[in-house]
Amino acid sequence: MEIDIDTIGEEIGLFEAIRTTRAIRRIKPDPVPPELIRKVCEAGTFAPSGGNRQPWFFIAVTDADKRAHIAKLYRQTFSRYIEPARKAAEDPAYQDAKRRNMNAAIWLAEHLHEVPVHLFVAGWTRRGRPQSQALLPAIQNILLACRAVGLGASLTTSHGAHQREIDDMLGLSEETPSIALIPIGWPIGKYGKPPRRSVDECLFFERYQERKADQDLPPPQ
Amino acid sequence: MEIDIDTIGEEIGLFEAIRTTRAIRRIKPDPVPPELIRKVCEAGTFAPSGGNRQPWFFIAVTDADKRAHIAKLYRQTFSRYIEPARKAAEDPAYQDAKRRNMNAAIWLAEHLHEVPVHLFVAGWTRRGRPQSQALLPAIQNILLACRAVGLGASLTTSHGAHQREIDDMLGLSEETPSIALIPIGWPIGKYGKPPRRSVDECLFFERYQERKADQDLPPPQ
Numbered sequence: 001m002e003i004d005i006d007t008i009g010e011e012i013g014l015f016e017a018i019r020t021t022r023a024i025r026r027i028k029p030d031p032v033p034p035e036l037i038r039k040v041c042e043a044g045t046f047a048p049s050g051g052n053r054q055p056w057f058f059i060a061v062t063d064a065d066k067r068a069h070i071a072k073l074y075r076q077t078f079s080r081y082i083e084p085a086r087k088a089a090e091d092p093a094y095q096d097a098k099r100r101n102m103n104a105a106i107w108l109a110e111h112l113h114e115v116p117v118h119l120f121v122a123g124w125t126r127r128g129r130p131q132s133q134a135l136l137p138a139i140q141n142i143l144l145a146c147r148a149v150g151l152g153a154s155l156t157t158s159h160g161a162h163q164r165e166i167d168d169m170l171g172l173s174e175e176t177p178s179i180a181l182i183p184i185g186w187p188i189g190k191y192g193k194p195p196r197r198s199v200d201e202c203l204f205f206e207r208y209q210e211r212k213a214d215q216d217l218p219p220p221q
Numbered sequence: 222m223e224i225d226i227d228t229i230g231e232e233i234g235l236f237e238a239i240r241t242t243r244a245i246r247r248i249k250p251d252p253v254p255p256e257l258i259r260k261v262c263e264a265g266t267f268a269p270s271g272g273n274r275q276p277w278f279f280i281a282v283t284d285a286d287k288r289a290h291i292a293k294l295y296r297q298t299f300s301r302y303i304e305p306a307r308k309a310a311e312d313p314a315y316q317d318a319k320r321r322n323m324n325a326a327i328w329l330a331e332h333l334h335e336v337p338v339h340l341f342v343a344g345w346t347r348r349g350r351p352q353s354q355a356l357l358p359a360i361q362n363i364l365l366a367c368r369a370v371g372l373g374a375s376l377t378t379s380h381g382a383h384q385r386e387i388d389d390m391l392g393l394s395e396e397t398p399s400i401a402l403i404p405i406g407w408p409i410g411k412y413g414k415p416p417r418r419s420v421d422e423c424l425f426f427e428r429y430q431e432r433k434a435d436q437d438l439p440p441p442q
Contacts, residue, residue, distance in 0.1 A: 017235040042420035136357030171429040199263035203279045208392040
């Protein structure tokens, strides 16, 4: 596939990209040009950070053996918390959208070793703690940029239970822990508007109005 | 000013918006149409969140008395941590970019009561703790959307020291604490590429390579 790095994705509008960026978990095994990974990571570097500290590092793993090892560890963690969800999904009252999400998450776990790029986002700690908050705006830029250039991506943190072991493999010290894994590749499915509450349920002027429970707010957890 | 809510900001490209969104802290006192605040908050709702829980609430404060009170509390916190920075900035070796940032932050603190919209982002707690991480991608979408429609905005957390008092005023309970304040309005200055490290200093394939201290990495703090 011929790709012009300078022009790819440049035509899509900001609002269009924002409205049609959804987690894409079903990914083809085909490789992704490194220049394209560089382009989406560059978008990440434009995110804001406190004091403009830019604490981020991006480690793109494409080596097949490393990806297989990461996928094995990922599945160990994933299987622990997917079982309750699988059980809950047997209830016919379980929401279809949630069931579709769960099935896509299971697909990703089972195929993670085939996803061509495992992009880890890491960052300097601050006062001894990971600066996850400082990395999330950069991650959101990356997810939007993936959408723009035609890549599928999703934000995961399930590698966290094995983070130290994975970070050793990535050459990351305790001063620069990884906080997210973004599996990236060419999507099998399509982009589309993700299911969301209307902004009119979330936005208030001057003062928050408590809503009644029957108005379908997400429960506090 | 005539504004067409459906078309405003729709022409700007995603990458162009990402590359030219910087913290805009010098803001005119002119009012902002509520429909425009709704549009940028709607962009926020398309962000991802764990389990699609969408824990966010947006409270847009435009009332002058409330803004004056918020600004007073903001300045109390701000003045405590700006003094060391002011002192450090007297050193001629202090970076110009940092000095400019500091001066803009001081300007914002001194004029916050005049900034027409104080947008607070709040969210459901999870296991008793604020879900800041779940709100940052939504905040990033909002900052990008502000850029697209021509508004200036920046991400602040200095209201945090008085968060309980402010949340009481906003009608927010301990179950939905505010975690950020985004002052929004028409910019006095211009958009532009923010100063950032090159992506080539942040992106690694397969394995992170420790860099030498003379390569101008931000120090761990």
